[in-house]
Amino acid sequence: MIRERIQLAYPEYFEENLLQEMEQFGSLQKFTAGDLLIDVNMLIQAMPIILNGIIKIIRDDANDGELLLYFLQQGDACLMSYMSSQHDTYSDTRTVAETDGEFVMLPVSMMDEWLGKYPSWRKFVLSSYNKRLDEMLSVIDNLAFNDMNGRLKNYLIEVAALHPQKSITKTHQEIATEMNTSRVVISRILKILEKENFLVLNRNYIKLL
DNA sequence: TCATTAACACGGG
DNA sequence: CCCGTGTTAATGA
Numbered sequence A: 001m002i003r004e005r006i007q008l009a010y011p012e013y014f015e016e017n018l019l020q021e022m023e024q025f026g027s028l029q030k031f032t033a034g035d036l037l038i039d040v041n042m043l044i045q046a047m048p049i050i051l052n053g054i055i056k057i058i059r060d061d062a063n064d065g066e067l068l069l070y071f072l073q074q075g076d077a078c079l080m081s082y083m084s085s086q087h088d089t090y091s092d093t094r095t096v097a098e099t100d101g102e103f104v105m106l107p108v109s110m111m112d113e114w115l116g117k118y119p120s121w122r123k124f125v126l127s128s129y130n131k132r133l134d135e136m137l138s139v140i141d142n143l144a145f146n147d148m149n150g151r152l153k154n155y156l157i158e159v160a161a162l163h164p165q166k167s168i169t170k171t172h173q174e175i176a177t178e179m180n181t182s183r184v185v186i187s188r189i190l191k192i193l194e195k196e197n198f199l200v201l202n203r204n205y206i207k208l209l
Numbered sequence B: 001t002c003a004t005t006a007a008c009a010c011g012g013g
Numbered sequence C: 001c002c003c004g005t006g007t008t009a010a011t012g013a
Helices: A002-009 A016-025 A079-086 A108-117 A119-145 A148-162 A172-178 A183-195
Strands: A027-031 A036-038 A046-052 A055-060 A066-072 A093-097 A101-107 A199-202 A205-208
Touching: A002 A016, A002 A046, A002 A101, A016 A101, A016 A108, A046 A079, A046 A108, A066 A119, A066 A148, A066 A172, A079 A093, A079 A108, A079 A119, A101 A108, A108 A119, A119 A148, A148 A172, A148 A183, A148 A205, A172 A183, A183 A199
Parallel strands: none
Antiparallel strands: A027 A101, A036 A093, A046 A101, A055 A066, A055 A093, A199 A205
16 A cells, blocks of 8 residues: 555655555555644654645744745655654754644664665655755755745745645735744735736735736 | 834724 | 724834
């Protein structure tokens, strides 16, 4: 069951024996939108790899600020979990379900063993690291070089791309929180973007054009 | 100049 | 009535 699901969601090649071990040690879990999957300061013992649905990674500030870092979806692994587990340390990001979905939890102890045993697993972990590093760089670029207008546009495009209807079902306040700014700013910029025919505003719902 | 905070009115569910 | 939205005014970085 698990191995078939993994093969469907992950196009890369995995060795037969690796798939068998995933079947044996992995556990299939469902999540629903809004679920807090991994909290800050949680000790990680397993790494989720996503079968379907969307998960978001959020960085928490000391004084109750927060910032959305990036989204993960089918074919992505939550490397944050693995990184912190490697150092027997605690998670410094929060992982929240953006939509309903399913993932497979792989115990960290097995993942370490697989690194030595299976070239395909090594390749998968390294390329996942690469993807996340690139992602983090674009997050930094965005923060450093874009004003709030540009950041909001990027955010909207990113979120819309994840949903089939190209729309965003969030309140201005939720967007403001994820971008670590105030609602006034979001409302104002959204209104400007509407006048530019970039989007249409509704209650709890934004449609990109 | 642009973000933040507080405050208020409007309107739909 | 409550919540999300649109807007303004004062203040600050």
